[in-house]
Amino acid sequence: MKSSRSATARTYDFPRPAVTVDVALFRPTAPGTHVRLELLLIRRDLPPFRGDWALPGGFVRENEDLPEAAGRELEEEAGLKQVVLYQVGAVGTPGRDPRGHTVTVLFVGLSRNPGVLSAGGDATSADWFVVDELPKLAFDHAVLVTAARASLRERVEDIRFLQDLLPAEFTLAELQGLTEAVLGTELDVRNFRRKVREAVVATGGVRREGAHRPAQLFRFARGKSRR
């Protein structure tokens, strides 16, 4: 065992778990109606769970950092680039992968402009699913999704977390709808506005759409967030 930790031990002399990353990437549906969260899933092209839907992910390569691996898998399997990801944690329960012991590091992200999905790698197709109506998932990915959603809810307590998901100018109704989608609950209009008051500034512009009072446009304020 000691030799296994020597400098030459890159030829491993005992079985070890493999490291994977999995990505729970969410996006909001189009604003206007009730915004909902959708989750990116890929359909597995290989056993086990061939044909089932799963989170994008895969094995971490030698000398590849964890966020880097997560981004790469997202691009390979779904064609998405430059998505900001956050680590949720590691899961290594024995038996979670029938092929053998794997330890996965879960990442979560919110995607603004999903672009065009293009399945590749181990995936035959990639698609978005409303989070409340997910299909049966491969491996223990249902558990991972639950953890990812909890992580999102914590992060969105700082409203700037949503900054990258909105265009430079947006209405407060859009910001609130997005927040509600992430939290999965509805928020009081006045309380929400007071809460974000110091994080946004009005640009002076308005947006007219429909037979009602136009909405003011806002942008995120510069500076550090508080809370």
Added chain:
Amino acid sequence: MKSSRSATARTYDFPRPAVTVDVALFRPTAPGTHVRLELLLIRRDLPPFRGDWALPGGFVRENEDLPEAAGRELEEEAGLKQVVLYQVGAVGTPGRDPRGHTVTVLFVGLSRNPGVLSAGGDATSADWFVVDELPKLAFDHAVLVTAARASLRERVEDIRFLQDLLPAEFTLAELQGLTEAVLGTELDVRNFRRKVREAVVATGGVRREGAHRPAQLFRFARGKSRR
């Protein structure tokens, strides 16, 4: 080999990062004077960083769960059993281990009764160090310690996190000293007592020690915590 094995073999076809666990186990110094936090470190018996102090930890075995591996390393390298550990997260920066790419999953814990340390495994000795006066650490363990302390500070916001660190009956001064040690800051006596008021109940007993008013003894209340 059958295809089910080929899937496994695929994971071994190219070099992959290894999975390790590291444990940042803290303990409070004896109550009475200013309580301080100490960190358990082991002295490495093997290169790299031979002779340096490091967090207990090591490779995760096949079909071993992550918390299990962390507990095993703690026992092998320091002789400590049955310590409750919490996951902080995974770190896999390439170059963090000069032997090759490793992904480590960091755990944090607070030890009540440290028992007797007995170095073993890859460690020549094990000892406790006041967290503000740590020696130079192997690998990136200084970074891991910082992350572990931040994790502790978050968890102690629920005072019940400290439940296992105190005897069945304790004084509020002891509880406060412990909290302050974990937070690294001092707290106002009255605010602290009000805050924990609903989490503890007086047992009716008192403890006399010294030329001053005796302290009431408390125990943790049953039931779910709020906050």
Added chain:
DNA sequence: TGGCTTATTGTGGAGTCAACAATAAGATGG
């Protein structure tokens, strides 16, 4: 009894939070 040491307790102010409804601005159709 006076002095020392630590334990114990409450109040006021600032800030945060959630619950609550009425008015404003524009579009549309009669």
Added chain:
DNA sequence: CCATCTTATTGTTGACTCCACAATAAGCCA
């Protein structure tokens, strides 16, 4: 022009949380 419709916008109150702050209580001892 007026009524109506739709969404945008705005304030107040009370409950609660948080922090800062100091005086008294109880025991020991010289």
